[in-house]
Amino acid sequence: xxxxxxxxxxxxxxxxxxxxxxxxxxxxxxxxxxxxxxxxxxxxxxxxxxxxxxxxxxxxxxxxxxxxxxxxxxxxxxxxxxxxxxxxxxxxxxxxxxxxxxxxxxxxxxxxxxxxxxxxxxxxxxxxxxxxxxxxxxxxxxxxxxxxxxxxxxxxxxxxxxxxxxxxxxxxxxxxxxxxxxxxxxxxxxxxxxxxxxxxxxxxxxxxxxxxxxxxxxxxxxxxxxxxxxxxxxxxxxxxxxxxxxxxxxxxxxxxxxxxxxxxxxxxxxxxxxxxxxxxxxxxxxxxxxxxxxxxxxxxxxxxxxxxxxxxxxxxxxxxxxxxxxxxxxxxxxxxxxxxxxxxxxxxxxxxxxxxxxxxxxxxxxxxxxxxxxxxxxxxxxxxxxxxxxxxxxxxxxxxxxxxxxxxxxxxxxxxxxxxxxxxxxxxxxxxxxxxxxxxxxxxxxxxxxxxx
Numbered sequence: 220x221x222x223x224x225x226x227x228x229x230x231x232x233x234x235x236x237x238x239x240x241x242x243x244x245x246x247x248x249x250x251x252x253x254x255x256x257x258x259x260x261x262x263x264x265x266x267x268x269x270x271x272x273x274x275x276x277x278x279x280x281x282x283x284x285x286x287x288x289x290x291x292x293x294x295x296x297x298x299x300x301x302x303x304x305x306x307x308x309x310x311x312x313x314x315x316x317x318x319x320x321x322x323x324x325x326x327x328x329x330x331x332x333x334x335x336x337x338x339x340x341x342x343x344x345x346x347x348x349x350x351x352x353x354x355x356x357x358x359x360x361x362x363x364x365x366x367x368x369x370x371x372x373x374x375x376x377x378x379x380x381x382x383x384x385x386x387x388x389x390x391x392x393x394x395x396x397x398x399x400x401x402x403x404x405x406x407x408x409x410x411x412x413x414x415x416x417x418x419x420x421x422x423x424x425x426x427x428x429x430x431x432x433x434x435x436x437x438x439x440x441x442x443x444x445x446x447x448x449x450x451x452x453x454x455x456x457x458x459x460x461x462x463x464x465x466x467x468x469x470x471x472x473x474x475x476x477x478x479x480x481x482x483x484x485x486x487x488x489x490x491x492x493x494x495x496x497x498x499x500x501x502x503x504x505x506x507x508x509x510x511x512x513x514x515x516x517x518x519x520x521x522x523x524x525x526x527x528x529x530x531x532x533x534x535x536x537x538x539x540x541x542x543x544x545x546x547x548x549x550x551x552x553x554x555x556x557x558x559x560x561x562x563x564x565x566x567x568x569x570x571x572x573x574x575x576x577x578x579x580x581x582x583x584x585x586x587x588x589x590x591x592x593x594x595x596x597x598x599x600x601x602x603x604x605x606x607x608x609x610x611x612x613x614x615x616x617x618x619x620x621x622x623x624x625x626x627x628x629x630x631x632x633x634x635x636x637x638x639x640x641x642x643x644x645x646x647x648x649x650x651x652x653x654x655x656x657x658x659x660x661x662x663x664x665x666x667x668x669x670x671x672x
Contacts, residue, residue, distance in 0.1 A: 224298030225343065226265035228258045234282055235272025237462055238423050239305055241374035242332055243270045246304075248364030249336045257366075261285075262292055266300045266339070271307035273389055275564035279307055279316065286320045293322055300324045300342060304332060309393035312567045326350065329394055333363050369615060371418045371645030372458075377405050377432075377445065378424035383465060385492075386503045386570040387535065387563065390425055397425075399432040402440045402448075409449055409456070418645055419458035419613055422446070427461045428468035443472035450480035457647055458613065458627070459483045463490065467505040469514055478522045485522055486629045489514070490530035494549030495542035498535055501574065508549060515553050526601075526628035528557040533590055534583030535563045537576030543586050550594050556601040556628060557658075558594055562587050595657050602630065602655035609665055612650045614643040622664075624650070632660040 229250045233243040246268055247257065258264050267289060272278040286301070293299045302325035307313035309328045317323055325342045326349045327335060334350070342348040367373050380395040381388075405422075412420060422445075424430060430442040440448075450459055459482055464473075466489055477483050489511075493499050496507050518525050531546065550558075562583045565572050578586075605626075612624030612632045620636050622643065634650050636643070649665035 224296065225300060226298065227253075227255045228264050229255045229266040229268060230258050230261045230264035231268045231270060232261070232282075232285060233270045234278045235270075235274065235306065237374055237421060238376065238425075239270050239272060240368070241376065241423060242305070243268075244365045244367055244374075245332060245363045246270065246335060247366035249333075250339075251366055252364050253336055253339070261289070265298060266302065269301075269303045269305070271303060271305035271313075273307040273310050273313050273393065273566070275561065276566075277564065279313060282307060283316060283320060286317070286322050290320065290322045300339070302327065302335070302339070302342075304335070305329060306389070306393040310389060310566075310568065324348065367417075369645070370416060372420065372613070372615070373412050373417050374421045374423045375405060375408055375412070376400065376424065377422050377427060377442075378430050381425040382429070383426060383467075383505070384503060384570075386501060386574070387532065387566065389566045389569060392568055394425060397429060399430050401434050402432040402437075402445055403434045405432070405445065406448065406452070410452060410454075413452065413454045413456050416645070417456065418647065419460065420449075420456055422449075422459070422461040424461075424463070426463065426465040426468060428464050428470070428473065441472075443470060443476045446473070446483065447476045447480065450476070450483055455482060457482055460486070460629075462488050464488065466491070466511050466514055471517070474517055474521045477525075484627045484629070485524060486526040486528070486627065487518065488528045488530075491549065491553070492530060492532050493535065493538075493542065494546035495538070496545075498538055498542050498545075501537060501571075502532075502535065503570070508545065512549065512552055524628075526556040526630075527553070528559075528629070529553070529555050530559045530561070531590065532561050532563050533586045534578040536571055536574035536578065538563075538578055538586075543589075547590065547593055550590070550597070554597055554601070555594065557598055560587065560590055560594070599655065599657045602657065602660060605630070605652040605660060606655050607652065609649050609651050610660075610662070611647045612662075613647050614645065617641045617644060624648070626660070630660050631658070632662055634662045634664050637664055 231243050233240055261267050271282045301323050303317050303323050304327040308326045325338050338348050378399040380397045381390045382397045384391050431439050433439045491511050610626045614622045614624045616623040622634050622636050624632050650662035652660050652662045654661040
């Protein structure tokens with residue numbers, strides 16, 4: 220073995236989206252099957268794995284910062300193995316930045332995660348391993364063991380990749396083209412999770428709305444049909460979520476499915492990115508401002524009290540004051556319950572990286588502040604609509620006598636444990652909302668809810 224002093228413990232550091240988080244659970248499953256034990260301490264772990272994101276430069280810089288810290292640790296612990304996977308190594312520039320750190324033993328890509336156990340063995344016996352797959356293959360997904368972060372909730376991949384090629388986004392380049400899993404495989408996985416005591420699942424894909432799965436000898440199944448089938452499964456799940464939806468593919472059938480099934484959470488994340496038709500066109504988003512607002516209206520008319528969250532980018536190349544004003548006006552009309560807001564981050568290899576009209580940093584920062592100053596009070600106004608009401612909360616964490624849960628609208632909510640010793644973890648309980656803050660709620664426990672409301 221080339222690594223004297225290597226110990227079979229691991230620590231995984233995850234950056235990015237829910238899909239990356241689920242991939243990290245698969246990495247944990249692979250490692251535990253090989254006899255490795257998890258540790259919360261990267262300083263003492265025998266193996267540190269970074270599951271990276273390259274959607275924005277900030278995520279890359281954070282990963283590199285962690286690697287810089289490990290360089291000092293590794294100088295004193297030659298048995299330490301450092302592995303980097305996920306999206307960042309798939310990009311030529313990101314791969315180069317990682318190699319320059321001089322601390323990484325194993326590079327692997329987004330399409331060969333299932334081989335990580337083999338790559339680790341190869342590294343331990345032969346030295347550095349660099350197995351990046353620049354192009355995806357279209358082979359069936361290889362099932363791997365998974366260690367869930369929470370026993371009572373789980374992500375379920377229904378598709379991989381993206382065909383949209385938004386001009387600012389690297390996902391099609393690092394995750395490949397869209398590939399939908401077979402419906403039968405997804406349903407079997409969901410049923411197994413339900414039998415194993417999972418209360419809530421999240422169906423995952425870069426654009427779940429474009430899911431189109433086929434089984435041998437069967438007609439194709441679109442996302443609304445898959446979602447409805449899963450909602451009717453026995454034993455049933457109390458909560459079903461999904462992410463992410465692209466507005467151009469949000470169909471009336473999907474809205475109907477959400478409305479009809481009690482266990483599909485009445486929350487949708489629907490990224491708008493900009494309120495300007497000109498900017499949306501340059502982003503290659505394939506819908507207009509009017510299209511988006513029409514969808515918001517359809518959702519609210521069909522689904523009572525639905526929570527709608529979004530993504531917004533400011534400072535996209537060529538964005539003018541007038542374009543930004545259109546984004547502000549759309550937010551006023553849409554009245555989102557929450558949003559992820561970002562300053563445009565230039566990504567090599569994307570069309571936007573070559574566009575003229577770079578917005579100066581000070582302008583983008585000023586617009587970002589104006590945007591958040593506008594929308595944060597909206598979030599608070601929405602949160603206040605829950606004050607005094609009883610909501611269902613999935614109890615997820617217990618620290619210092621306080622539970623943290625999540626409501627159907629996806630609000631974090633904190634409530635006292637009443638000295639139950641953690642017995643409510645993984646259960647949906649009734650909580651009376653006593654306070655509403657911009658990004659969370661607080662409340663008092665009423666009683667356990669057994670019907671999923």
